[in-house]
Each structure stands twice: as C-alpha cells, then as structure tokens.
Amino acid sequence: MAAEIHPKPQTRTPVLLSKIEASQDVVNTAVIIPKEDGVISVSEDRTVRVWLKRDGGQYWPSVHHTMPAPCSCMSFNPETRRLSVGMDSGEVSEFILSEDYNKMTPALSYQAHQGRVTVVLFVLEMEWVLSTGQDKSFTWHCSESGQQLGSYRTTSWVSGLQFDVETRHAFVGDHSGQVTILKLEQDSCNPVTTFKGHTGSVTALCWDPVQRVLFSGSSDHSIIMWDIGGGKGTAIELQGHNEKVQGLCYVPHTRQLISCSSDGGIIVWNMDVTRQETPEWLDSDSCQRCEQPFFWNFKQMWDSKRIGLRQHHCRKCGQAVCGKCSSKRSTIPLMGFEFEVRVCDCCHDSITDEDRAPTATFHDSKHSIVHVHFEPTRCRLLTSGPDKVIKLWDMTPVVS
Numbered sequence: 001m002a003a004e005i006h007p008k009p010q011t012r013t014p015v016l017l018s019k020i021e022a023s024q025d026v027v028n029t030a031v032i033i034p035k036e037d038g039v040i041s042v043s044e045d046r047t048v049r050v051w052l053k054r055d056g057g058q059y060w061p062s063v064h065h066t067m068p069a070p071c072s073c074m075s076f077n078p079e080t081r082r083l084s085v086g087m088d089s090g091e092v093s094e095f096i097l098s099e100d101y102n103k104m105t106p107a108l109s110y111q112a113h114q115g116r117v118t119v120v121l122f123v124l125e126m127e128w129v130l131s132t133g134q135d136k137s138f139t140w141h142c143s144e145s146g147q148q149l150g151s152y153r154t155t156s157w158v159s160g161l162q163f164d165v166e167t168r169h170a171f172v173g174d175h176s177g178q179v180t181i182l183k184l185e186q187d188s189c190n191p192v193t194t195f196k197g198h199t200g201s202v203t204a205l206c207w208d209p210v211q212r213v214l215f216s217g218s219s220d221h222s223i224i225m226w227d228i229g230g231g232k233g234t235a236i237e238l239q240g241h242n243e244k245v246q247g248l249c250y251v252p253h254t255r256q257l258i259s260c261s262s263d264g265g266i267i268v269w270n271m272d273v274t275r276q277e278t279p280e281w282l283d284s285d286s287c288q289r290c291e292q293p294f295f296w297n298f299k300q301m302w303d304s305k306r307i308g309l310r311q312h313h314c315r316k317c318g319q320a321v322c323g324k325c326s327s328k329r330s331t332i333p334l335m336g337f338e339f340e341v342r343v344c345d346c347c348h349d350s351i352t353d354e355d356r357a358p359t360a361t362f363h364d365s366k367h368s369i370v371h372v373h374f375e376p377t378r379c380r381l382l383t384s385g386p387d388k389v390i391k392l393w394d395m396t397p398v399v400s
C-alpha cells in the first residue's frame with residue numbers, strides 16, 4: 001500500500017520546551033515527574049538519572065547513578081516515588097526517590113529474567129512488579145519481598161505490557177504481532193484470549209481502564225483500538241504513520257490518543273468520534289464492478305477472450321476490483337485512514353468533503369523516537385530518541 005501522508009500545515013502544534021542532551025547512549029525510557037519540573041531517564045549507557053529544571057531553564061542531573069548493566073526499561077510510581085529499573089542482564093532493581101528528588105535509595109534487586117528485561121510495570125494496588133524479558137517469559141514479583149510469584153512462557157519476546165487493576169488482566173503484546181490476555185491470580189495465570197490483527201510486531205500498548213479500550217501499536221505502522229468495554233468485539237484500525245509506531249499515550253479527559261513513530265511523527269487522534277471497522281476483503285474471480293476476469297481465471301479469460309487483470313480491493317466496501325475501476329484515492333478518516341487509500345469509483349463518488357475532514361493532527365518531533373511519555377496534569381509530552389536527546393513538549397495547543 002502506498003502510504004503517503006500529506007499533512008496540511010498545522011497552525012496549532014506542540015511547543016518544544018526543553019532539550020536534555022547528556023546521555024552517552026540511547027535513553028530507553030524516560031518519564032516526566034508529575035507536578036515537578038523533573039525527568040527520570042534510564043539509558044543504554046547504564047545510567048539512571050534524575051533531571052531537575054534549574055534557574056535559567058536548563059535541566060541538570062540531581063541524581064546520576066551507574067548500574068551494573070545497560071538499563072533497558074523502567075517504571076515509576078509517583079505516589080510512592082518508587083522506581084523499578086529493568087536491565088540488559090535480566091535483573092530488576094528497585095529504588096525509592098527522596099521527596100526533593102535529590103537522592104535515590106536502593107530497595108531491592110532480583111534476577112527476574114535470563115535475558116534483557118523488555119518491559120517492567122509496577123502495580124501499586126497489588127504490590128506487584130510485572131516484567132517481560134527476551135527469555136520469552138512474563139513474570140510477576142512481590143514488590144515488598146522481591147519474591148517471584150508466578151511466570152508464564154510467551155510465544156515470542158514481548159515489547160508491550162499493560163495491566164487492568166480492576167479485573168487483574170495483563171495485556172501482553174509480542175514480536176509475533178499478537179496480544180495475549182492473561183488473567184492473573186496471586187501465584188498463577190491463565191490465558192483468556194489472543195488478539196491477532198497486526199502484520200508486524202507489537203511495539204506499544206496503551207490501556208484506558210475507564211472506556212476499557214486497548215490500543216496496540218505495531219511495526220506494521222498501524223494502531224488498532226480493541227474495544228473491550230463495548231462488548232461487541234469491535235477493532236478499529238488507525239492508519240496515519242509512515243513508519244513503525246513506537247509509543248502510545250491516551251488522554252482520558254479529552255479522549256485523544258497520542259501516537260509516535262520512529263520517523264519522528266507525532267499524531268494526535270480524536271477518539272471522540274465513531275469510527276467504522278474496515279470491511280473484510282471479498283474474494284472474486286472477476287472484478288465486482290466491470291466483471292473483467294482476474295488473471296488466474298483462465299476459463300473466463302478464454303471464454304470471453306479477455307486479458308486477466310490484477311485484483312485490488314476497495315478499502316471502503318471491501319469489493320475485489322480491477323485497477324481501472326479503482327483508479328482514485330481518498331482518505332477515509334472515519335474508517336481510520338488518515339492518508340489516501342485505494343477506493344472503487346463508486347465509493348469515491350459517495351465520499352463527501354465532510355467525510356474527508358481529518359480526525360487527527362500530524363506533527364513532526366524532528367528526531368527519531370524510541371520512547372514517549374505523556375504527563376496529563378501539565379499536558380507535557382516527552383520524546384526520546386536514538387540521537388540520545390530527550391525533548392519536552394507542551395501539548396496544550398493540540399490536546400484540548
């Protein structure tokens with residue numbers, strides 16, 4: 001699919017507030033400290049750093065701690081100021097940050113995995129630390145004792161992990177492109193179901209516990225919204241990125257989804273609109289509009305002395321059509337297509353300008369993105385990239 005974004009110049013864009021550049025290597029995860037002008041970062045260069053904004057507007061490290069191995073992931077709980085750091089060695093280390101964020105005290109350390117920890121997630125309500133590793137395992141530990149409570153073998157290594165406190169379901173997104181839903185007990189877990197929809201690996205997950213909606217982002221450039229709360233099995237695709245999706249954040253009070261991709265693209269999706277599911281692609285041996293045979297339909301080609309044509313599909317109605325009957329392109333925002341896709345001539349005529357009104361805004365962070373974090377109280381977005389730079393954005397102009 002020729003996926004080209006033609007963004008119109010945005011008058012309202014995220015405002016770059018600060019850049020933090022001091023890491024020796026990629027910052028794998030960084031979070032904004034709520035209500036503080038502060039950032040916590042963990043990096044491939046083995047450091048855990050706490051950055052506080054000083055007079056003059058620059059961010060300076062108030063904590064600079066070197067770990068025994070590269071830091072691959074992190075989870076920070078602002079209420080308890082508890083920091084869980086996952087490392088390349090498979091170890092998870094926990095720290096407590098002081099109230100003024102000038103000191104970090106080690107609490108616990110344990111071997112959670114046999115390989116690099118890919119995601120770590122602290123769940124205060126359960127006193128659990130959930131983690132996944134390149135050893136293809138999902139484990140959960142007691143955050144008080146450091147004792148392992150349970151584990152589960154995943155089919156592939158995991159890059160997205162979310163947890164629903166209310167029902168104790170874990171959402172595990174893996175490299176094969178599927179999301180497994182696990183029901184967790186104190187020391188055991190059971191697979192409930194699997195969501196399959198991506199053609200590339202799952203790179204990010206985001207859970208909205210209020211609407212009960214799960215968003216999955218993938219290296220196939222798409223995002224899927226799995227409507228669990230709706231109870232009808234609706235899955236809506238969001239197509240707007242030109243590169244692999246690297247991070248997803250949901251803003252509940254404005255019902256917007258922020259997604260970022262490795263080419264630096266930031267998209268703010270309005271989720272307060274009703275989108276339709278994309279249709280199943282229909283099978284046919286001839287064009288469902290002009291009835292010309294497709295190239296494998298030898299019988300009809302022979303009978304009617306016509307040349308076989310290549311099959312295409314209209315993204316709006318799902319019909320199998322020839323190239324001539326689907327020569328036009330259109331965006332279909334209400335089906336999640338924010339860039340132009342193939343539609344049959346009939347559907348093209350039925351799409352009005354009103355239907356084409358974008359339901360998302362497109363922005364450029366001007367650096368490749370590996371990780372994002374959104375802090376809703378002050379409407380700040382953090383992006384970090386392989387350029388070793390952390391950028392802080394004021395999202396007020398676009399999140400409202």
Ligand SMILES: [Zn+2]
Binds near residue numbers: 287290291321325
């Ligand atoms: Zn045709």
Ligand SMILES: [Zn+2]
Binds near residue numbers: 315316
């Ligand atoms: Zn059509």
